[in-house]
Amino acid sequence: MQQVDVVVIGAGFAGLVAARELGATGLDVLTLEARDRIGGRTWTDHRLGRELEMGANWVHWVQPHVWAEMTRYGRGIERSPRAEEAYWRGADGSPRRGSLDAFMELIDAGQQLVVDDVREAIPRGVEPCEGRIRELDHLSLQDRFDALALDAEARTANESVWVGHVNAPLDRVGLSSALRWVAAAGGHWQLMHEASATYRVTGGMRRFAEAIAADVAGEIRLGCGVVSVTQTGTGDDAHAIVETGTGERIRARRVVSTLPVNAIDAIRFDPPLPEAWQRQHAETVASQGCKIWLRARGHLPRFFAYGSQHDPISVLKAEFFLSDGTGDSTLLVGFGPDHRSVDPDDLGALQRAVDELRPGIELIEATTHDWMGDPLSRTTWMTHRPGQLTRDLCELQQPAGLLHFATTDNAALWGGFIDGAIESALREARAVAAALRGPEPAQRRAGLSPRARPGRQRR
Ligand SMILES: Cc1cc2nc3c(=O)[nH]c(=O)nc-3n(C[C@H](O)[C@H](O)[C@H](O)COP(=O)(O)OP(=O)(O)OC[C@H]3O[C@@H](n4cnc5c(N)ncnc54)[C@H](O)[C@@H]3O)c2cc1C
Incomplete structure (x- = not known):
């Protein structure tokens, strides 16, 4: 049986960073990834004539963990096209057209009112459960809108702006998701808006993830799904047996799971998962939407369009402009609140959905990845249901014996984002290294680097 210090389950951003950090302390780390690729919910794939991000797309310098990685690996950013035209639904439901400034003026007061109490609710973005949020966490975003006289x-x-942010109908999503992300952006909704959907990573997410993977000291084994984690033994003999889908068994001193809350049932844990994990998994987190790429004929003006939260596609945006042997085309990215309402093979239905948002577009083809239906994610980007944040977050961050949990789902600052995945990985890697190698300050006082410590064994 193979023996390692740590098994990391999953090679998304949380898994890659955790594996890199743990390997850097001299521990033997094995990363097991069920897919045939790294990156998890970031996935740069060649579709519709170019490289497209099927998952995460945007990062920002106010997201400190992802930005530190951007700096470390010399990654640049490029701006998604600034819209020159905006479309939205009028009070009668028909599309309105105006400038970006006109749209921003339309939403300004409402956006501010939704999060007006953010500084009392979550005074510090890094402590999302501290403050009046505890009194407010039972509210959905829809409750907040219903209480506003807009x-x-x-x-x-x-509403459609927030549906775009939270990727689900507003009555399903906690007000906490809006408040915590705006708190993370220093209390400014405009900055939160910019941070979540403006700057792409130059060269794409795949290259970003590959750069981190190149710094992982141990093996990253692809196509290797974990089916069970069993903790056994006591004292110095305490260890975990990690079993893969092919029946391989690996002995580890610690295990780091990076599985999202919604997908964690793919693994049988013995002892069973802590109550908060079981509870939140049974409820599922709130996000349930989709991201879809559409190719339209001709070079369209740079635009964005917002529908309503009842439309299959509630946000649509011109993202890339192509010219090839088949002529000019525009790639549009769309987001909808329910993945079941969007079928990439039903171009007629998609055309009708797009016509409702922005007339004058002729669709040619469409592509998506159903992250909700994908058994390895079952989530897009995590948003909480009402009550879940303050009830469960602290508990979701706690290790269960030899098992640690690093996932954007249990991050403090930008939970749901890549930034949160990295934050959680740094947190758990530090905890695992301290458990296996002793705390850093003691090492420093002794004048020893972890690598130089006596008694370290590589298996
Ligand atoms: C459509 C979409 C758009 C998004 N847009 C943005 C954005 O613009 N900006 C942003 O910051 N964030 C965005 N996100 C969110 C972002 O992608 C995630 O927050 C982040 O990638 C999560 O990283 P993670 O490592 O915590 O989880 P994951 O990336 O989900 O990694 C978990 C890994 O575990 C693997 N795994 C699962 N089960 C097993 C098993 N049994 N055995 C072994 N391996 C297993 C999975 O295959 C996966 O690789 C978006 C997400 C989606 C889906």
Whole structure:
């Protein structure tokens, strides 16, 4: 049986960073990834004539963990096209057209009102459960909108902006998701808006993930799904047996799971998962939407369009402009609140959905990845249901014996984002290294680097 210090389950951003950090302390780390690729919910794939991000796309310098990795690996950013035209639904439901400034003016008061109490609710973005949030966490985003006196047009526009952010109908999502991300952006909704959907990583997410993977000291084994984790033994003999889908068994002193809450049932844990994990998994987190790429004929003006939260596609945006042997085309990226309402093979239905948002577009083809249906994710980007944040977050961060949990789902600052995945990995790698190698300060006082410590064994 193979023996290692740590098994990391999953090679998304959380897994890659955890494996890199643990390997850097001299521990033997084996990363097991069920897919045939690294990156998890980031996935740069060649579709519709170019490299497209099927998962995460945007990062920002106010996201400190991802930005530190961007700096470390010399990654640059490029701006998604700035819209020159905006479309939204009027009070009667028909599309309105105006400038970006006109749309921003329409939503300004409403956006501010939704998060007006953010500084009392979550005074520090890094402590998302501290403050009045505990009193407010039972509210959904829809509850908050219902309590605001917005006129019909401003309300529809404001709601659709938030549906775009939270990727689910607003009555399913906790107000906490809006408040915590705006708190992470220093209390400014405009900055949160910019941070979540403006700057792409130059060269794409795949290369970003590959750069981190190149710094992982141990093996990253692809196509290797974990089916069970059993903790056994006591004292110095305490260890975990990690079993893969092919029946291989690996003995480890610690295990780091990076599985999202919604997908964690793919693994049988003995002892069973802590109550908070079981509870939140049974409820599922709130996100349930989709991201879809559409190719449209001709070079369209740079635009974005917002529908309503009841449309299959609630946000649509011109993202790339192609010219090839088949002529000019525009690649549009769309987001919808329910993955079951969007079928990439039903171009007729997609055309009707797009016509509702922005007339004058002729669709040619479409592609998506159903992250909700994907058994290895079952989530897009995590948003909480009402009550889940303050009830469960602290507990989700706690290790269960030899088992640690690093996932964007249990991050403090930008939970749901790549930044949160990295934050959680740094947190758990530090905890695992301290457990296996002793705390850093003691080592420093002794004048020893972890690599130089006596008694370290590589198996
Ligand atoms: C459509 C979409 C758009 C997004 N847009 C953005 C964005 O613009 N900006 C942003 O910051 N974030 C965005 N996100 C969120 C971001 O992608 C995630 O927050 C982040 O990638 C999560 O990283 P993670 O490592 O925590 O989880 P994951 O990336 O899900 O990694 C978990 C890994 O575990 C593997 N795994 C699962 N089960 C097993 C098993 N049994 N055995 C072995 N391996 C297993 C999975 O295959 C996966 O590789 C988006 C997500 C989606 C889906």
